[in-house]
Amino acid sequence: MQNFEFKNPTEILFGRGMIAKLDSRVPTAAPVLLLYGGGSIKRNGVYDQIKAALKNRQVVEFGGIEANPLYETCIEAVKAVRSNQVGFILAVGGGSVLDAAKFIAVAARYEGADPWEILRTHGQSIQAALPLGAVLTLPATGSESNGYAVISRKATTEKLAFASILAFPVFSVLDPETTYSLPRKQVRNGIVDAFMHVMEQYMTYPCAAPLQDRFAEAILETLIETGPVTLAEPENYEARAAFMWSATMALNTLIGCGVPQDWSTHMIGHELTAFYGLDHAETLAIVLPGIWKHQFDRKKAKLEQYGRRVWKVKTPEEAMARTEDFLHALGMPTRLGDYKIDAREAAEKVRTRFAERKTRLGEHGDIDPDGVAEVLRSRA
Numbered sequence: 001m002q003n004f005e006f007k008n009p010t011e012i013l014f015g016r017g018m019i020a021k022l023d024s025r026v027p028t029a030a031p032v033l034l035l036y037g038g039g040s041i042k043r044n045g046v047y048d049q050i051k052a053a054l055k056n057r058q059v060v061e062f063g064g065i066e067a068n069p070l071y072e073t074c075i076e077a078v079k080a081v082r083s084n085q086v087g088f089i090l091a092v093g094g095g096s097v098l099d100a101a102k103f104i105a106v107a108a109r110y111e112g113a114d115p116w117e118i119l120r121t122h123g124q125s126i127q128a129a130l131p132l133g134a135v136l137t138l139p140a141t142g143s144e145s146n147g148y149a150v151i152s153r154k155a156t157t158e159k160l161a162f163a164s165i166l167a168f169p170v171f172s173v174l175d176p177e178t179t180y181s182l183p184r185k186q187v188r189n190g191i192v193d194a195f196m197h198v199m200e201q202y203m204t205y206p207c208a209a210p211l212q213d214r215f216a217e218a219i220l221e222t223l224i225e226t227g228p229v230t231l232a233e234p235e236n237y238e239a240r241a242a243f244m245w246s247a248t249m250a251l252n253t254l255i256g257c258g259v260p261q262d263w264s265t266h267m268i269g270h271e272l273t274a275f276y277g278l279d280h281a282e283t284l285a286i287v288l289p290g291i292w293k294h295q296f297d298r299k300k301a302k303l304e305q306y307g308r309r310v311w312k313v314k315t316p317e318e319a320m321a322r323t324e325d326f327l328h329a330l331g332m333p334t335r336l337g338d339y340k341i342d343a344r345e346a347a348e349k350v351r352t353r354f355a356e357r358k359t360r361l362g363e364h365g366d367i368d369p370d371g372v373a374e375v376l377r378s379r380a
Contacts (some may be wrong), residue, residue, distance in 0.1 A: 001209040001258040008252055010145045010320045011171040014245070016237075019046070019135060020091070022053035025171050026133060029057040030087025035077065035101050037065045037093045044181040046137060050092060060084045065093065066286045068273055068280070068341035069100035071116065074107065078115070081108045081130070091169075094138025096189075099149035100166040105130040119151055123162030134172040138182060139244040140190035140281070142197055142251025144172035148227045150276060152200035174248065176240035178372040184231060187243075188330050190280035191227040194247035195220065198282040200263050201256040203292070203302050204363040216307050222246045224310070227330060240324050265291050268372055271350045277343055281310040290375035291322055291367075298364060336379050343380035 012020050026032055032054060050061070080086070081104060091101035107115040109128035116250040117125050123199045136144045143149065147167040152159040180185070202216035223246050229239040249255070266289075269283030280288075292299060300316050307319025327334055336343045351373035355362075361367040367375075 001207060001212070002034075002260070005112040006253065006257050007165065007211045008145060008168070008170050008254070009165075010252070012145065012174060012248070012321060013171060014174045016175060018175050019049040019178075019211040020053055021173065022050065022133075022135070023056070026057060026090060026348075027088050027131075028053060030089075031084050032102075033077070033081055033084075033086045033089045034059050034061045034312060035065060035080075035091045035097055035104070036061075036063050037067075037247055039063060040181070041092055041137065042102050042136075044178065046092065046135065046178050050090070050135060054090075058378060060086055065097045065100045066152075067096050068098050068152045068159065068277075069103070069150075071103075071119070071151050071168060072155070072304070074100050074103050074151065075115065077104045078107045086130070088133070090135070092135045092137065094136070094186075095141025096192075097109045098134055098143035098169070099138075099142070099150075099151060100222050101132050101134070101144070102129075102147070102149040103151050103162075105132045106162075106164065106167060110280050116153065119153075119158075119160035119162055121162075122160070123164045123167075125321055126162070126164040126166055129164070129166040132167075134169045135178070136172055136174050136244070137178045138186055138190060139174075139247035140186075140193040141177060141178065141246055142175065142194070144169060144179050145252035146250050148251070148269055148293050150270065150280075159274040161270070172248075172288050175246050177238055179240050179244065180235050182234075187231055187234075188332055189279055190247060191223055191230065191243065191282040191330060192285055192327065194243075195223050195227075196249040196265060196281070197247075197250040198255065198290060199224075199288065201259060201265060203299055203306065204260040204262055205298065206301055206305070207259055212255055212257065212259050213305070215249075219246050219250050219255070220306075222309050224326060231330065232247050260363040262291075262361075262363045264367055264372075267359070267361055268350060268375065270347065271353060275346065275357055276339070280338060282333070282339070285327050286336055286379050287375065289320065289324055290378045291362075294367070294375050295362060298366075305340070334379075343377050347376035 154373040303316035
């Protein structure tokens, strides 16, 4: 097992009725920015619960955060934070709103001339941030309990990520009942997203980390077991609770401690979203099988372990097939052609961008831009 440092400062408030706990967690000394997306929280009752809990505070509302949060929108929110002297940000929604909140929190305290530098340096320029909390209504990204965020810039068709310990939420409220009204597609995407987060930290090579492996395998098995139930029975509290907690545990940095990590699927997927507007989870389902095929010899031992322990099959090839079957069973396409995207065109666009950035991907750093193009061509 590799050396590691682990710290997760986020307090989790899990279960029914926990939104009321905001009254004892959100500070009263300065205005609060209430950040949300398209307004679904006003239709499902979450907004009313939050307003009741924050009744003794000055609240500045900012809605309209996109499914892939835009830098341009976030900068407008930063202006609102500064002009209203906001002292705390409360993000209500899924990973997109949380990612936006993290960027707004650090950009509001950023002293440089160009806040895009936060993304360009992947967070290395961050020195301060406003405190933030979250009410999670869409399990998927694990953003409620980590310091990662991904922001898109419309002007340049870029999608970049940053990370900082200063971007961890102070607390996050996880009430499974807030997910009951989610559209089926968003639930499907959330299951796939959580599954892929585990894979990026697990599907590399053996490194004598048996506990981390079994943590990861337990999350995968739980998602495989409860994912279909969550889709079939939207108000099954126990299934929703298991799914919600699995998504948090998939990327709260615990299972990545002491093990090599990949993230090539995510990096390629971000470019497909930037160029073609696909949902994040949709891109991951397309790219992952291609990465496994391209890196088969280097991932073979872990694929065999995964197949044997999780799917009870004997060969790596069977494990790969069962994984793609699982994605299809959730209603998730796994080919670029399913979205009428030309694989050769996509491969060249992404190859060119990675070549310009001199990007190399994978746990071994051996997937060069030409390798990325090969992966995407295989997903026609």
